[in-house]
Amino acid sequence: MADGKRKTFKRKSEPEDGARDSTDELRNYLSSDFASLRDEIHREITSRDILLRKLEESVTRLSEDIAPVKDYVAAEMEEEDDDASSQSSDSPEGGAPQDGDQETEEERNNRAQNRCVDVMMSLTEIRMNNEEKTQKVRGFYEKIYKASPFTSLMLKFLERNGGVKVLIDCDSSNISNLGGRLVNLDGEKCNGTAFLTFADIFECRVYLGGVSGLFRLYKRGQYVNETFDPEVSLAQSLAQMVMYLTFKNRGCPYACGDEMYEKLYEKIVLETSQKKESVIMDGCVYHAFSMKSSLAREVSLISVVPGMLVKYGSNEGMSKLLEQVPLLTFFFIHHVIPKMRS
Template identity: 70%
Template sequence: MAGAGDAVEILPVEEAVARDGVTEIEEGSRDSTDELRHYLSINFASLQGEINALHREITSRDILLRKLEESVTRLSEDIIPLKDYVTAKMQEEVHSDQARNGDQETEEEENNRAQNRCVDVMMSLTEIRENNEEKTQKVRGFYEKIYKASPFTSRMLTFLERNRGVKVIVDCDSSNISNLVRRLVSLDAAKTHGTEFHAFTDFFQCKVYLGGKAEKSKVYESNTGRYVYKIYDPEVSLAQSLAQMVMYLIFNNRGCPYACDDELYEKLYEKIVLETSQKKSSGTSVDQLINDALSMTSYFAREVSLISVVPGMLVKYGSKEGMSKLQEQMPFLMLFFMQHVIPKMGS
């Protein structure tokens, strides 16, 4: 894994520049690089360098090389559409409140039917502790909010609707899962108690545990003083836990968002996690969900947790604001989710 103290490697493109001036690679990518710098204040050169380094490592594998070259092209070309997508989603939010014609109303009715069917299936996969009608409606509201938050989160629930392999267990009377599971082993491989978790994804049992009681705030004492922790929204934690389960079902790699033998996307995701961690370490302000994911002790736990931040933020803030925050704070993670994870959900 690349680290901050690694030696800088002279890449083939740089050697060519020293010999011949401008290379064909630079000529072909200059326009997309200029556009990237215009829309995002992020240095793409380090990511390009990482992918080129990977290119050298796996030269003996022609198929993977072709995938790598295609990925480099897509990454450079698709950053700009990401901004366009956010703008389009904002406009869509505005227009959704305006009067609709007959065809649009029909489409809305079809969407509502699809939502109700999906939510019905998710409710059939859900067990509610000491259930009653009020709790049933509350949990149903969690799924409805996740479905409505974004096309990405609705796709996630639709995937689970089709697979039907997950079981969700909810305690609406508590904000933690201690009444559902007393002791467990965390993603950091630490033995701990259910009181430590608002939600937990048990990959091996295909179960998601959720404390369904919302919390406005929680006060903590530490050596540095007393502070108030974040507001707890059960539907946000549920979206993140379900996202982790989806990663597990799709990629079969302990919850990581890439297959075990996919060196290309493993290296690419590793680079994204590293850059996001460096942004946090540099003092750049990031959302609490990002901070929580990057505060995990092990690298494996950070990998599994960080990808679930994308649906978490879309549910927490809604499509418009959530997309804007993701574009600002984690543009490459958002692009990875759109370009690599979402297509897998539909395949």
């Protein structure tokens, strides 16, 4: 079935002039553009002024050429589906079928999902737990897993690495019952009532208030009410934990000392900040920029990608991401995802 999807994608993407337009070509097109940007940064890495000028020129060109990303993303997501199906069908875990049995793609995917969600549930502590709360929290993980191949990869990463503890209060929209005073990324000590969710990356703990509701958000000169979805916030906090475990750099999506990707990401953050003043963006973006310090904004902004995929689903979420934050999405796909895989 996955092969059928790939064939459908290629037929749909085939240009009228008969030129070859495959996933590999899209990948090569984008990889070469991104590689060119990296090479330019590397050559000028000793001069900050020249570096920033090169970044400006390169990111501008990349922004103009961003349209093919939609096709690239579709191909990447199909490839993730195929990889997940292949791995789950080859694995002896979870009751793999014996010779002669025929397991459908859907059954293989469900088995892989159940195994991953089971592991995440084993890492989760629910305050005053009961069967209803267990099913509710399980639903959070299932929604994150199903949202996109990128978000399921995030859970698989945590499944493989372990060490993360998730604490959830299903009776509150904040985390006041789960811990005392916490220090946020801006360095401020706050009570639990100030947090809907919180990722304590140094303790490898994620806190979540599991009740949906509304919160006030400052957006384009005025305060508006935004819906708080626990599964979206959980996905964003888990993403921050994955960034920390992957790059070991306080939750930033690049390794310590990797000046090339650091400067590139700073440029993307700056462009996104400027763009949000002229283009209406999702509340996840505005919430990231409500942080005071550059560190907090950087850590929060990268988690917007999985957050919006869970919030809107795979197709609509990716469409909104490519429309509102294309360079951030490109950075996540081309830099973060490969690091998570490796």
